[in-house]
Amino acid sequence: MDRFERRISWKMRVGATRVVDGGCEGCVAGILAVGGGPGFVSAGGALSAALTVDADLLAAPELRGLSGSGVRPGVGPGVLLRLLGGERAALVGTGSWRWLPFASPRTSYEVGVEARLHLGAVSLAARWRQAPRAEEIGLVLLLYRD
Numbered sequence: 001m002d003r004f005e006r007r008i009s010w011k012m013r014v015g016a017t018r019v020v021d022g023g024c025e026g027c028v029a030g031i032l033a034v035g036g037g038p039g040f041v042s043a044g045g046a047l048s049a050a051l052t053v054d055a056d057l058l059a060a061p062e063l064r065g066l067s068g069s070g071v072r073p074g075v076g077p078g079v080l081l082r083l084l085g086g087e088r089a090a091l092v093g094t095g096s097w098r099w100l101p102f103a104s105p106r107t108s109y110e111v112g113v114e115a116r117l118h119l120g121a122v123s124l125a126a127r128w129r130q131a132p133r134a135e136e137i138g139l140v141l142l143l144y145r146d
Contacts (some may be wrong), residue, residue, distance in 0.1 A: 020134035
């Protein structure tokens with residue numbers, strides 16, 4: 001994304017996630033999520049933002065989903081803000097809210113912040129995430145190979 005790019009920003013996620021909103025008590029569910037919307041980048045490129053409309057589908061046997069099944073669709077807005085500190089540091093904030101039709105609970109949300117420092121083939125990150133039934137703090141070490 002850059003300030004000259006005017007096409008819609010998009011995102012996609014396929015994998016697994018821990019459910020932390022009461023849909024099941026900390027179970028791991030398969031997830032397929034897609035979203036898209038307008039993006040913005042400041043003139044110098046240090047600040048970027050995106051506002052998306054998202055849809056996701058979670059599935060797990062113990063998940064309280066669509067009409068009591070283990071499948072749970074969700075729709076709602078998402079937001080991303082990224083602030084770059086030179087070529088090596090970044091601060092990223094994210095937020096989302098979901099309406100969960102015919103499921104328990106009826107809504108969910110998640111907010112998070114990640115600070116990342118890039119050191120060549122290694123990146124260090126500190127993360128914080130808040131959801132209805134969980135607050136997580138973590139340190140991450142990422143290793144890159146050519």
